[in-house]
Amino acid sequence: MMSQFPVKKKKKQRLRLPSPPAPLAHPVRFPKVVLCLVEKRMGATRKAFLTTLARQRGFLVEDANSDRVTHVVSEGNSGDEVVEWLLKKGSRGIDVLGGCPVLLNTSWFTESMSAGRPAEIEPRHRLQVAAHAETLEARCQVPVYACQRRTLLAHRNQTLTEVLEDGASAEVERVKHSERYQAMKVFTKIFGVGVKTASRWYQEGLRTLADLQAHRAKLSKEQEVGLLHYDDLNTPVERSDAEAISQVVRDAVRQCLPGASVTLAGGFRRGKQTGHDVDLLLTHPTEGQEVGLLKKVISWLDKQGFLLYHSSRRNTFQALEDPELGSNSSASTMDHFERCLSIFCLHFPGGVQIGAGAQKPGGAVTGSGVSSFWKAVRVDLVVTPFSQFPFALLGWTGSKNFERDLRRYSKHEKKMALSNHALYHLEQKTFLTAASEEEISQHLDLEYVPPEERNS
Incomplete structure (x- = not known):
């Protein structure tokens, strides 16, 4: 039996050629010069502005971990600080003695942008490195495991482990002053009382140690002793x-x-x-x-x-x-x-x-x-x-x-x-x-x- 529906002809698929790569926003005029701008002390906003300016002038700008970087430009840092920053960013192709990459201050960058081409590198442009790169690299290597690190009770970073901006978190303070937090804090300090028991007591309407004693809450022997000696056991x-x-x-x-x-x-x-x-x-x-x-x-x-x-x-x-x-x-x-x-x-x-x-x-x-x-x-x-x-x-x-x-x-x-x-x-x-x-x-x-x- 012949089909009552007309047979649809298949459309021929046209061969699609790959589209050509999108042209660069700014043509590269100096392919052998690859810049890296050090964000430390320069700041992200200024770095972004200088990056755009350099690319408009035909310079390549890449990140610190790129093996192609030939010129590192820094503002307000010493040579040692720049090397340490590069190592922390993942750069491993550093040969300070061999001048690769060359470490420069922003005066070279400014002169290059004004001239529209890479300026001649003079001694006044270079950043001096006092320590060997190997020493700086070793300084940057922080062991992954705590068992490989020596940690004293008194350390140099104590001031940094405080909240830097306001000294406190508004959200944390709100929770700390809530009724539930205060009750849980009191109950879990009782010897033999965990979060589950403390939460149950809170759900039963208990809030203080006096509530526990007044309502004759059922306590284990361990908890009874903990309640009896509450002050001592919570004193250092x-x-x-x-x-x-x-x-x-x-x-x-x-x-x-x-x-x-x-x-x-x-x-x-x-x-x-x-x-x-x-x-x-x-x-x-x-x-x-x-x-x-x-x-x-x-x-x-x-x-x-x-x-x-x-x-x-x-x-x-x-x-x-x-x-x-x-x-x-x-x-x-x-x-x-x-x-x-x-x-x-x-x-x-x-x-x-x-x-x-x-x-x-x-x-x-x-x-x-x-x-x-x-x-x-x-x-x-x-x-x-x-x-x-x-x-x-x-x-x-x-x-x-x-x-x-x-x-x-x-x-x-x-x-x-x-x-x-x-x-x-x-x-x-x-x-x-x-x-x-x-x-x-x-x-x-x-x-x-x-x-x-x-x-x-």
Whole structure:
């Protein structure tokens, strides 16, 4: 059966030739001269104006990272500053001694624009470079990872880490003064209270610590103690407090296991004078002797009246022979050591009021009849096998940023997994032993950074 619809003829497609390239707005008259204008101190607006002027005169103008740049024009900078600026912008074809590219001040540019052609380069046009390019390049190389940088507590950029314009952000200030923020801030400062619990209390209409007490909110034992000692636990811990607590724990350890050691970690090991808690690592040079030590130490401290609260966690670490441990690429900063989270009762004998917790109501009286003043302090006791101690010490010293980048560096640059327990080579499928933090750095081909320079 023939179709009742007429057959449409296909149209012939015309062959389209590629269109010629669009002509340049301004013809290039001097192809062997390629300019780069240094924006530093010149400013973006003036640079844009001079770029347009140069192109109108027939000059080529390109960015700093172009390998074709022959003439670099700067305004108000020294030769060293120009080289450093070029290196930061990605330029690597710099040969200062060979004069490539030639570094010039704006007087050469002005004369060239007036003449309508490249002016002869005279000594008065040139910028002098005092340092070698290699030295300047090394100065510009900032290590990617925090574990490769030395960061002191006092540094030169402290004034730059403030808000430069107004000193504050209007949006941030609005949030900080909101009712929800103020309530959440108060609640999350309670020992044992996280964001989820604080948010629930806010939804229930609670706003202050008095609201919690008046409505008899259901609290865990941990939270009850946190609320009771709220002021103390939100007062900075002084270095003298940390050292006093360390000595008390050393006395307890000496009674329970002679030869065992107690090491102060955290920010205090990095040289900080204040902190929010005290981290102490316990170990014994004979592997296995540390087993059962924490329970004995807690019992001794409790009998002596040093513990207001404590909660222990057993060791959940797998054996080093387990290949699943090392192959786990998502190794977190958390560890599996036996640990006691406690609130310590730090006494100040002699009747001198010290700290926020001084002269508490119902303060105890010593056998000599002298009043005892005290404060509550958060203390973490962590027990580590001796073979894992260097890794635990490294991890518990911090800072968080230093440790995070150290683990990133280990994984991405060295194909190793670093945790608070061990260092595992992901390709060789082996654990690397270390007797010190220095040896861990050697395994990673890193320069050893002392604790006081890990404050990134």
